[in-house]
Amino acid sequence: MAETEHTVVTRSNRGQWEVSVAERPDLSQSFSSREEAIDAGRTTADELGWRHVVQDAEPTGVITDPADE
Numbered sequence: 001m002a003e004t005e006h007t008v009v010t011r012s013n014r015g016q017w018e019v020s021v022a023e024r025p026d027l028s029q030s031f032s033s034r035e036e037a038i039d040a041g042r043t044t045a046d047e048l049g050w051r052h053v054v055q056d057a058e059p060t061g062v063i064t065d066p067a068d069e
Helices: 034-048
Strands: 007-013 016-021 029-031 051-055
Touching (some): 034 051
């Protein structure tokens, strides 16, 4: 089994926090708060019976939108 299989990943992405579910993209979500994202990631992982991983990153304090660049 690949490392990303059956894993819910919570990580920072361009100033937002996202919950990524590779095998179930319909369950992936974005949050402005790290705590909200971790809670949602943990809940999703528990519901699926999968592993939850948090990839920490330094907060930038800025949410960017690719359309603005």
